Amino acid sequence: MSGIILRQSFIMLMLMLVGVICGKTKIISSAGNRELSKFVLQIVNPVVIFMSYQTEMRPELIKNLLICFGLSAAAFLVMIAAVYLFIPKKDGRETEIERFSAIYSNCAFMGIPLARAMFGMEGVFYLTAFITIFNLVVWTHGIVLLTGQRDMKSIVKVFYSPTIISIVLGLIAFFTRFSLPKLPAEVLGYVAELNTPLAMIVSGVSMAETNVLGMLKKPGVYKTCLIRLIILPVILALGFAFLPISEKAVLVVMVAAASPPAAMCTLQCLRFGKNYLYSSEIFTAGTVLSIISLPTIVVFTEFLTKKLG
Numbered sequence: 001m002s003g004i005i006l007r008q009s010f011i012m013l014m015l016m017l018v019g020v021i022c023g024k025t026k027i028i029s030s031a032g033n034r035e036l037s038k039f040v041l042q043i044v045n046p047v048v049i050f051m052s053y054q055t056e057m058r059p060e061l062i063k064n065l066l067i068c069f070g071l072s073a074a075a076f077l078v079m080i081a082a083v084y085l086f087i088p089k090k091d092g093r094e095t096e097i098e099r100f101s102a103i104y105s106n107c108a109f110m111g112i113p114l115a116r117a118m119f120g121m122e123g124v125f126y127l128t129a130f131i132t133i134f135n136l137v138v139w140t141h142g143i144v145l146l147t148g149q150r151d152m153k154s155i156v157k158v159f160y161s162p163t164i165i166s167i168v169l170g171l172i173a174f175f176t177r178f179s180l181p182k183l184p185a186e187v188l189g190y191v192a193e194l195n196t197p198l199a200m201i202v203s204g205v206s207m208a209e210t211n212v213l214g215m216l217k218k219p220g221v222y223k224t225c226l227i228r229l230i231i232l233p234v235i236l237a238l239g240f241a242f243l244p245i246s247e248k249a250v251l252v253v254m255v256a257a258a259s260p261p262a263a264m265c266t267l268q269c270l271r272f273g274k275n276y277l278y279s280s281e282i283f284t285a286g287t288v289l290s291i292i293s294l295p296t297i298v299v300f301t302e303f304l305t306k307k308l309g
Contacts, residue, residue: 005255006295008117012110012200013291019204033205037263040198045108046166048116048192049131052124053170054185057177061125064249068129071240071253075130076137078239079103079232079257086227094278096146097265098220101282102227103145104138105259107131108163109203110290113196114255123252128167130256135163138264146265147272206263207284215281224261225286229293233258237297241304250305251298258297260286 022028028036055061083102089095105111107130115123172178180188215221236257240250261283269276 004117005114005298008114009291009294012113012196013288015197015200016204016207016287019201019206020208021204022201023205023208028201028205030205030209033202036198036205037202037267040195040202041108042162044191044195044198045112046162047188048112048124048195049128049163050166050170050173051185051188051192052121052128053174054179055121055125055174057174060246061122064126064246065129067245067249068126068253069133071245071249072130072133072256074239075236075253075257076103076133078236080137080141082232082235083227086231087224093220094275096148097269097275097279097282098224100142100146100265100268101224101261101279101286102232104134104142104262104264105228105257106203106262106283106287107134107256107259109199109263110259110287110294111256113199114259114294115252116196118251118255119248123248126249126252127256128170130253131163132167134256135161138262142264143268146268146274203263203287206266206280207287210280210284211277212284215285218278218281220278221282221285224282225289228261228286229258229289230297233293233297234300237301237304241301247302247305251301254297254301255294258290258294260290 019028023033080103083099087095087099087102107127111127111130112124115127117123119126173180179185233254237254240254243250263283266276266279266283268274269279
């Protein structure tokens, strides 16, 4: 499994480099990249999620999906508590941005391609549990953490976002055993195939806008990435390894939980007038470092589940 992750991570890195080139040469502008990001998040990702539910209903799938919901909820509780401990509030530091980046991962952009590489659409099916919990928590706790304000519009907005709608429709289709006709299914299949290349190119263009030299001089970047990519995943892996549950469910949740910092932090910083450049630096460093950390975490989790599970 680690070999699959390593190969997929290398492919994703190459696609990111395409995005970096497009960003540096201005083939894709900042404004264009934001539009591409919206297209991926609001069209492509929901299509991938919906299509993952276009499968035969089996007791094993339902059981593992429920397990993934439980693991995902537990993961966020642990990560939030741990991050408040590891990143204490200090004057003169961007504590809110560091905490947000350490808690919330790029679970859709990075998680979907990796889950699909590991277990096909079944992996994406299980990943929807983590994505659902992520959306519920990031638009409530995440917004309050970043702004200090309780934005009720943002909280309500999560329930009619394209991602949540696609999950609800997918679940309805799954449990009613509704299958799309061949032609629409083929069309949506083509849209779903855009996910990995577009998501990675968008990430690459965002990375191209980062001041690399400035990023390397900021210890907060390294600390946040260490917590997000290594410390939190190790804590979760140690906790999950003792549970007598499906290894597939554990690995899918772990890949989502060990993904690099969420690009959403930069978007929300832009929206609320926060230091989006610092957020972008953490995102860039975390995305590059995850090419090494993600396969390592998968190997570590596999080892623990076989020894302790």
